Every structure is written in C-alpha cells, then in structure tokens.
Amino acid sequence: MNPVITSRNNERIKEIARLNEASFRNEKGLFLIEGAHLLEMALAHGVVQTVVSLEKIPHLPETIEQILVSEDVLKKISNQKTPQGIVSVCRQLTPSKEFGSRILFLDDVADPGNVGTLIRTAVAFSYTDVLLTEKCASIYNDKVIGASQGGIFSVNLAKGTAKTLETLRNEGYAIVVTSLKASVPLQELPKLEKFVLVLGNEARGVSREVEKEATHRIIIPMSNIDSLNVAVAGGILMHHLSGK
Amino acid sequence: MNPVITSRNNERIKEIARLNEASFRNEKGLFLIEGAHLLEMALAHGVVQTVVSLEKIPHLPETIEQILVSEDVLKKISNQKTPQGIVSVCRQLTPSKEFGSRILFLDDVADPGNVGTLIRTAVAFSYTDVLLTEKCASIYNDKVIGASQGGIFSVNLAKGTAKTLETLRNEGYAIVVTSLKASVPLQELPKLEKFVLVLGNEARGVSREVEKEATHRIIIPMSNIDSLNVAVAGGILMHHLSGK
Structure with missing residues (x-):
C-alpha cells in the first residue's frame, strides 16, 4: 500500500478531482460516488475502479486501486460540505438495449434532485428502465446520484429520444403522456401491460415531438x-400505473 | 421617491439583508420573498411591507414602502445566484386555529425543499391546513418558499405538536400515519371525511409520541x-386521500 497522500497537487488526485466536471467524466467513461453505502452498491455491481479514503477499507478486491489521503485532499475531491470519508471512482454504467415492460421516460427533466428522486421512485415501483433525453440532468451528477439513493445501480438507465418512443409504440407499448390537451383523468386510464410513462421539463412540460408519440394523454x-x-x-403516476 | 441606493452599507439595506437570518426574521415578525410572481401573491394577501427593486414597480399601494437599489445592493439582499430584480419584505402570516377537514401534519420534516414541495402539493389537492412541528424547516426559509411556488399564501400554516393531534383525534379526526408496524396497504384505507395525514422526518420517520396518536397506520x-x-x-398519499 502506498503512503497517505497529503498534497492537493498530486497528479493522480488532480485527475480524480477533475471527474467532478461532466465533460472530463464522459471523456474518461468514469464517475464519482461518495460514502460507504454507495460504495457497497457499486462493488456489488462490479464497477469500482479506485477507492480514495481516509482509512483503509477492509476486504476490497485486489483488482481495485486503493488510495489513502488526508482530510484536506479528500475535501478537494469531494462535492459535499461534510465529506463522508470515502470517494470512489466507478466505470460508467452500460445501458441495456433490451427494455422491460415498465419504462419511465424523462423528457428534458433538468433539475438533478428531480432526476435522482424519479430514479429512486422508479426503483421503488419496480420499473425496468429509465430513459433520459440528452438535456436531462446527467445520471452521473453527484446530486442525481445522492437523490437516487443508489437507485442508479438498480434500474437500466439509457438514452431516449422521440425516435425511441416511436419504436416502442410500434412494438406495442402504450405511451402515456401527461398533457393538458385532450386528456383523461388518471383514474380512467385502463390497466396497461407494457407502457412508457413520459414526464416533461419542469418549466415547459413535454416537448411537441415527444407528445406526438402519445397513445394516452x-x-x-x-x-x-x-x-x-x-x-x-x-x-403519483408511477404508483397508480404500478397497479398496487 | 428616494434616490437609488447604491451602498451595501446603507443601514436600511443592512437591516433588510439580516432578514435572511431565521432568528432576526422571527424577532421582527417579517420575511423575504423574491421575484414578481411571489410579490403578486403576497400583495393579494395584504402582507407586503417593503419592496426593494432595480426598477420602479407600477401600481403599488401607497402604504407600501418602495426602495430602488443598484444590482450590487440587490445581490446583498438576495439569496439567489441570479436575483430576479425584486425582493420584498412581508409580515409573517397569521395562523388560524380553526382547522378544516383535510390536514397535513409534518413531523420534523427537515429538508426545506421537501417542506416547500409538500406545501405546494397540499394546495394542489385542496388541503385546508398544514401543521408543522418545531423542528421542521421554517416556512420562511427561502428554499421552502421557492419550492412551495407561492403555496405558503394559499393554505393555513400553523404549529403542531403531538398534543395537537390528540385534540384533533378527540374531535373526531382520523389520524393517518405511515408506519411499518401493523400497517395496512394504502388501498385498504376506508374513505375518510375528516383526517390528518402525518409524514415523518426524512431519516427517522414519525416520532413515537406522534405515532401514538394514530387511528390508521x-x-x-x-x-x-x-x-x-x-x-x-x-x-401519493395526499392524492389517494383526496379521493380523486
């Protein structure tokens, strides 16, 4: 094991800290998570590359790089006011192109807290997939990961476009969109076997090209x-559609 | 009209800026709101004392003090990264002791975003009152006001304790508590005419003394x-209990 790193200017530390930038994160295909609970989930998922911590973490697989640092150095890497003592570097998740029967589609949902909370809720109600348009908050944003409570590891997260919805519709999925136009109250929706629930941007709602694909408004x-x-x-919608 | 204030050290400006501190806010019985939309709601509610803005606001009642300031001074008062050009000083709301038939009770809900969002939702589903325990985020916190989307002006907000619940139970209210102990699924709850829905702290859930008052778990x-x-x-619970 290497000695404790105490310099904020250490090259490896600088590189890890840069993973807080979205562009560098995507270039490297990596992302950061904080704390023991998320580390446990990421280990179970087999995506951990490096663990940076104040104290040695026992029983880590040997293939995982372990770096001990001082509190000051951990603060440089951490995004939190009160760092939890562990920051881990993970490989970005591999989206599956095979979707299940219960899909959540986020159309430009911009606030990281909202995206994370929606992922957490999707997991709670056994959704199989969450599709996100390009302009959604990134699933690797620390606030998304935090609000998801580790949910990012428990559901298939993939990119989605209006084209994806068209394909799914042609495959027999119901496309359920919240809309003020020609809409029926939630309670009148028939029971659906295979569906995509679409939620829109906080200010603008669902975009026109996405709404075009709706089978139920x-x-x-x-x-x-x-x-x-x-x-x-x-x-409310996920709970209702889950039919519980 | 007085001239534009450009000094951050102006005594009146310093006093208004201090209203961002909870203790000073409560001592003075005042609070701050930001932006034109909230100002409109506060005006309709008759609680505006002072409007601080970059430009003159037309048609303000003469009883309301109006202060013009420079951008730099507005930044000192504002809590937002990009101030919206208007910060208003309002008198704190007067809670009513007469409650309606549909009450939300927040037991130590600590996160301001959660408290604000819950107030917003309570308004959407026609709740008459929101009762908050002492340890909830303050309804005058800027994040609560923001997340409530002005909902703080549309529902009676009052303090609540376990004792309040006991009184309400004796008056015939159903006390509905989310609990893992001896609980029935939401769907099996009978239709309730007069009820209090109790939600607990993010980490600890509902406290023991509050749970003791439950008529439905x-x-x-x-x-x-x-x-x-x-x-x-x-x-999900407010929507279900609203019976729509």
Whole structure:
C-alpha cells in the first residue's frame, strides 16, 4: 500500500478531482460516488475502479486501486460540505438495449434532485428502465446520484429520444403522456401491460415531438395550483400505473 | 421617491439583508420573498411591507414602502445566484386555529425543499391546513418558499405538536400515519371525511409520541428500496386521500 497522500497537487488526485466536471467524466467513461453505502452498491455491481479514503477499507478486491489521503485532499475531491470519508471512482454504467415492460421516460427533466428522486421512485415501483433525453440532468451528477439513493445501480438507465418512443409504440407499448390537451383523468386510464410513462421539463412540460408519440394523454385532477413538482407528479403516476 | 441606493452599507439595506437570518426574521415578525410572481401573491394577501427593486414597480399601494437599489445592493439582499430584480419584505402570516377537514401534519420534516414541495402539493389537492412541528424547516426559509411556488399564501400554516393531534383525534379526526408496524396497504384505507395525514422526518420517520396518536397506520406497497422520498410519498398519499 502506498503512503497517505497529503498534497492537493498530486497528479493522480488532480485527475480524480477533475471527474467532478461532466465533460472530463464522459471523456474518461468514469464517475464519482461518495460514502460507504454507495460504495457497497457499486462493488456489488462490479464497477469500482479506485477507492480514495481516509482509512483503509477492509476486504476490497485486489483488482481495485486503493488510495489513502488526508482530510484536506479528500475535501478537494469531494462535492459535499461534510465529506463522508470515502470517494470512489466507478466505470460508467452500460445501458441495456433490451427494455422491460415498465419504462419511465424523462423528457428534458433538468433539475438533478428531480432526476435522482424519479430514479429512486422508479426503483421503488419496480420499473425496468429509465430513459433520459440528452438535456436531462446527467445520471452521473453527484446530486442525481445522492437523490437516487443508489437507485442508479438498480434500474437500466439509457438514452431516449422521440425516435425511441416511436419504436416502442410500434412494438406495442402504450405511451402515456401527461398533457393538458385532450386528456383523461388518471383514474380512467385502463390497466396497461407494457407502457412508457413520459414526464416533461419542469418549466415547459413535454416537448411537441415527444407528445406526438402519445397513445394516452392523462392529467392528475387537482385544484388551486398550476402543477405539481415533476418528481411528485411522477410518484403519483408511477404508483397508480404500478397497479398496487 | 428616494434616490437609488447604491451602498451595501446603507443601514436600511443592512437591516433588510439580516432578514435572511431565521432568528432576526422571527424577532421582527417579517420575511423575504423574491421575484414578481411571489410579490403578486403576497400583495393579494395584504402582507407586503417593503419592496426593494432595480426598477420602479407600477401600481403599488401607497402604504407600501418602495426602495430602488443598484444590482450590487440587490445581490446583498438576495439569496439567489441570479436575483430576479425584486425582493420584498412581508409580515409573517397569521395562523388560524380553526382547522378544516383535510390536514397535513409534518413531523420534523427537515429538508426545506421537501417542506416547500409538500406545501405546494397540499394546495394542489385542496388541503385546508398544514401543521408543522418545531423542528421542521421554517416556512420562511427561502428554499421552502421557492419550492412551495407561492403555496405558503394559499393554505393555513400553523404549529403542531403531538398534543395537537390528540385534540384533533378527540374531535373526531382520523389520524393517518405511515408506519411499518401493523400497517395496512394504502388501498385498504376506508374513505375518510375528516383526517390528518402525518409524514415523518426524512431519516427517522414519525416520532413515537406522534405515532401514538394514530387511528390508521398505513404503508405504500413497494419493492426494491427502503423508502420513498418524503415529498413523493406525501404526494401519493395526499392524492389517494383526496379521493380523486
């Protein structure tokens, strides 16, 4: 084991810290996670490359690089006000092109907290896949990972476009879109076997090209306010569609 | 109209900026809101004392103090990265002790985003009152106000304790608590006319003294993950209990 790194200018540390930048993260095909709980999930998933920590982590597979650092150095790598003592470098997840019967589609959902919370909820209600358009918050953003509570490791996460929806529709999936136009109340939706639930951007809602692919347009009946937060609306819809 | 204030050291500006501190806010019985949309709601509610802005706001009632400032001074007062050009000082809201038939009770919900989102959702589903325990995020926190989307002006917000629940139970309210102990699935809950929905702290859930007051213990059936985010769980429960 190498000695404890105490310099913020150590080249390896500088490289790891740069993984907080989205462009560098994607160039390298890596991302960072914080804390013991997420490390455990990432280990189970076999994606851990390097563990940076204040203290030696016991029982790590030998193939995983382990780096001990001082608190000051950990702060340089960590995105949190109070770092949890462990930051791990993981290989980015491999999306599957085989989708299950219950898909969540996020159309430009921009807020990282919302994207993470929606992934967490999708896992809770046994969704098989979450498809995200290009303009969604990145699944490797630390706030997405945090809000997902490790959910990013428990569901297939893949890119999605209006074209993907067209393909799925042709394969017999119902495409359920929340919309104010020609919508039926959630409760009148028939039971669906294979479906994609589409949620839109916080300010603009679902884009026109995505809405075009809808087979069912629904609305959550409510009063007094324009709309719900997208993660809350998503929760209500996912719960209802899960038929529990 | 007074001239534009350009000094961050102006005494009145310093006093207004201090309203970002919870203790000073409560001592003065005031709070801050940002932007034109919230100002409009606060005006309709008759609680605006002072408007600080980059440009003159037309048609303000004469009883309201108006202060013009430079961008730099507005930044000192604002809590936002990109201030919206208007910060208003409002008088704190007067809670009503007369409750309606549909009450949300937040037991130490600590995250301001969660508290704000729950208030927003309560308004959407026509809840009459939101009761908050002492340790909840303050309703005058800027993140609560932002996430509530102005909902703080549309529902009665009052303090709540386990004692309050006991009183309400004695008055015939059903007290619905999410709990893992002896719980029935949400769907088996009978239709309730007068109820209090209780949501607990993000990490610890509902406290023991609050749970003691429960008349109905329910659970949202789910798989694969320990729990939902409290704002999402609250959304699913409020939607279900609203019977729509």
